[in-house]
Amino acid sequence: MIWAAVLGCAVGCYLLKLAGLSVPPQVLERPVVRRIADLIPVALLAALVAVQVFATSGHNGGQHLAVDARLAGLAAAVVALLLRAPFIVVVVLAAVVAALIRLA
Amino acid sequence: MSDLDAGLDPGRRRSIIRDGLAVGVATGAYGLSFGAIAVTSGLDVWQACVLSLLAFTGASQFALVGVIGAGGAPLSGMVTGLLLGTRNTLYGLRLSTLLGFRGVRRVTAAHLVIDESTAMSVTRETREAARVGFLATGIAVFVLWNLSTFGGALAGHALGDPKAWGFDSAVGGAFLALLWPRLKDRRNQICAALAVAVALVLVPVVPAGVPVLATAGVALGLGLLARDRLDPTEVPDQHDLPEGGLG
Numbered sequence: 001m002i003w004a005a006v007l008g009c010a011v012g013c014y015l016l017k018l019a020g021l022s023v024p025p026q027v028l029e030r031p032v033v034r035r036i037a038d039l040i041p042v043a044l045l046a047a048l049v050a051v052q053v054f055a056t057s058g059h060n061g062g063q064h065l066a067v068d069a070r071l072a073g074l075a076a077a078v079v080a081l082l083l084r085a086p087f088i089v090v091v092v093l094a095a096v097v098a099a100l101i102r103l104a
Numbered sequence: 105m106s107d108l109d110a111g112l113d114p115g116r117r118r119s120i121i122r123d124g125l126a127v128g129v130a131t132g133a134y135g136l137s138f139g140a141i142a143v144t145s146g147l148d149v150w151q152a153c154v155l156s157l158l159a160f161t162g163a164s165q166f167a168l169v170g171v172i173g174a175g176g177a178p179l180s181g182m183v184t185g186l187l188l189g190t191r192n193t194l195y196g197l198r199l200s201t202l203l204g205f206r207g208v209r210r211v212t213a214a215h216l217v218i219d220e221s222t223a224m225s226v227t228r229e230t231r232e233a234a235r236v237g238f239l240a241t242g243i244a245v246f247v248l249w250n251l252s253t254f255g256g257a258l259a260g261h262a263l264g265d266p267k268a269w270g271f272d273s274a275v276g277g278a279f280l281a282l283l284w285p286r287l288k289d290r291r292n293q294i295c296a297a298l299a300v301a302v303a304l305v306l307v308p309v310v311p312a313g314v315p316v317l318a319t320a321g322v323a324l325g326l327g328l329l330a331r332d333r334l335d336p337t338e339v340p341d342q343h344d345l346p347e348g349g350l351g
Contacts, residue, residue, distance in 0.1 A: 005178035006151045009168050010158030012182075013189040017161075018214040020196015021205065034194070036327030039295050040320055041163065041191050044184060045283035046296035047303035047319040048170055052276035055307045055315075057175045064308050073273030074280065081284050088133035094277025095270035102268070 049074070073098035108202075112232040120224075120233060121240040127220050128244025131162075132252040138165060139256025141275055144266035145173025149257040156253035160246060161218050163282050164188045167316075170275050173266075176313025184316050195222040198339055202226065202234045216242030223340040285340065291330060298322045 053074050056066040073094035080090040135156065142152035147169055155165050164185035171181030196217045202225070205213045216238065225238035263269055286292045299319035306315035 001178045002147060002151055002172065005168060005172070005182040006147070006155050007158075009164060009182045009185040009189075010155060012186045013159040013161050013164050013192070014215060016186070016189040017192045017196055017217040018211065020193035020198075020217060021200045021203075021210050021214050023193075023197065025197050025200065032327060035330055036324055037190050037194050039292070039323035039327050041188050042283065042286050042292045042295045043299035043319040043323040044167065044188055044316060045163065045279050045286075046299040047316040048167060048184075048279040049276055049283060050300040050303045051174060051307060051316055052170060052272070052279060054304060055174060055312070057312070062308070063175065063312050065304060069270070070273040070276055073270060074276050077277035077280050080277075081281060086130065086133070087278075087281050088137060090281045091134075091137045091274045091277045094280075095274035097270070098273030099268060099270035102270070 069098040069101040072101050107229065108231050110230045110232070112230060112236065116233065117236055120228075120236045124224055124237060124240030124242075125244045127224060127241050128248045131220060131245045132248035134162065135249040135252030136256035136259070137274065137278060138162065138169075138249075139253040139258075140260030140263070141166070141173070141256075141271055141278070142169045142253075143257045143260040144263070144269075144271045145169040145275075147172070149254070149261060152257040153250070153254050156250050159185070159189075160215060160249065161189055161192055162249075163191070163219075166275070166278055166282070170279065171313045171316065173272070173275065174312055176316075177311065180311075180313025180317055184313070187317070187320055191219075192217050195219075195226075195339060198222070198226055199234075199238070202228070202231065203238060204231055205235075213238070213242075216246065218242070218245065219340050220245050226339055227341045291326070295322060295326050298326070 053070045054065045054067070055063045057063055076097040077090050077094040080093050085093070138156065139152050142155070143149060147155070155168065159165055167188050168181040168185040171184055172178055196214065199217065199222060203213065221238045221242035224241040225234040228234035228237055266272060283296065287296060299322045302319050302322055303315040306318055310318070
């Protein structure tokens with residue numbers, strides 16, 4: 001199943017890139033299409049942050065919300081981003097802060 | 105169009121290539137974190153590497169492994185990754201006239217359409233400068249992204265328990281860093297806040313992976329309702345790099 005998702009994502013992502021270079025610009029230059037396409041990554045990335053930080057798998061297979069060390073990791077990431085730290089610093093800091101809190 | 109077709113002096117060419125290489129090196133570090141997070145999320149080393157080789161677009165790759173790592177169905181992860189990949193279609197539309205690639209060259213160049221190569225070419229004044237910026241950055245990022253994915257995947261494989269190392273928290277940090285440059289825009293801020301609310305409300309009631317996908321509806325609704333106005337963060341330029349580390 002993971003292989004299918006990996007290959008499906010790979011082929012699809014390439015075709016999306018090729019479509020951009022191949023389709024006549026006016027087809028997708030309609031303002032409403034542009035706006036939606038522009039907002040999709042914002043919505044998805046914001047949701048991915050929220051789910052990654054607050055969602056936890058329960059023993060019954062379902063998911064619930066929880067506040068734990070990951071929130072401290074996210075706060076550290078925010079501080080790093082405000083200080084214009086490079087990507088790798090943001091990611092490592094988020095990990096290290098959460099790991100340290102779990103040790104404590 | 106005579107301006108667009110102007111030549112490029114060797115000094116300028118070298119400086120554009122140097123900038124592209126610098127962006128590539130910065131992205132390499134980002135590939136390390138992708139490789140490590142991918143294997144701690146349940147992919148094997150080969151799946152992580154195939155994804156970097158063939159999908160070659162950071163945000164989509166992080167989304168796929170993030171959803172799988174959080175217990176979502178691989179298919180939800182794939183669809184989330186594809187939705188994030190639509191961004192590259194917009195970049196391609198912007199680049200196609202500027203780069204002017206045809207035939208086999210276009211089919212090859214398409215693989216290199218990512219945040220970084222777009223940022224380093226879209227603001228150039230001539231076609232030659234845009235092509236040099238696009239190819240130098242695209243190829244540098246491709247090589248380093250794939251090498252570092254492999255290295256990160258091997259390292260992640262050796263590390264063991266992902267939670268003890270805070271890898272679950274690292275994924276949240278990675279998504280936030282990807283989102284960050286887009287939050288300068290007011291409409292994007294509203295969209296992000298709504299998406300967070302929708303996703304969190306849905307988490308306890310629908311299967312893992314679905315809450316994130318559902319927020320595409322937020323983008324759709326806001327896009328239909330909003331008045332037209334240019335979003336300054338829509339296509340990245342050099343100022344968004346390399347600290348944006350987009351992918």
